[in-house]
Amino acid sequence: MRSQVETEVIETPVGKQKITLKKWLTGKDRRDLNLILLGDIEFSINPTNPDNPTQNQKIKGSKIVEMTDKTMELVIAEIEGKPEDILKKLGEMDIRDYDFVSDKVNQISNQQTQKKT
Numbered sequence: 001m002r003s004q005v006e007t008e009v010i011e012t013p014v015g016k017q018k019i020t021l022k023k024w025l026t027g028k029d030r031r032d033l034n035l036i037l038l039g040d041i042e043f044s045i046n047p048t049n050p051d052n053p054t055q056n057q058k059i060k061g062s063k064i065v066e067m068t069d070k071t072m073e074l075v076i077a078e079i080e081g082k083p084e085d086i087l088k089k090l091g092e093m094d095i096r097d098y099d100f101v102s103d104k105v106n107q108i109s110n111q112q113t114q115k116k117t
Contacts, residue, residue: 007077010104012097019101020078025109029074033109036067068102075105 006023037059069087079089090098 005077010101012093012100014094014097017080017093017097019076019104020081021104021108022075022077023108024111025074032074033067033070036070037063071109072102072105075108076101 005026007020008023010019010021011017012019040063041059072090073086076086076090077083079086090101093101
């Protein structure tokens with residue numbers, strides 16, 4: 001069991017800001033993200049095929065933005081040594097730096113469980 005989250009420091013290509021990222025998310029983090037995306041969806045069971053939920057569920061675009069913001073907050077531990085105002089600082093970055101950080105955060109949050117051999 002991991003008791004302390006490992007981190008890595010990256011540097012943005014344009015602004016040269018140092019960003020400390022957590023190397024992995026916890027199960028609780030994943031559940032919190034899923035709750036944002038799926039929390040307001042109601043699933044109906046098709047009475048003629050109970051194994052197949054109705055396919056016409058909708059997700060608001062704002063939920064995707066909320067999930068992205070939460071992912072950034074969960075993965076980014078610090079910007080320039082400070083843990084405060086992560087989203088504000090990201091919003092003030094050059095778009096190339098923002099995209100760079102976003103790509104790194106997505107790589108971390110989308111990690112697949114590896115089978116140990």
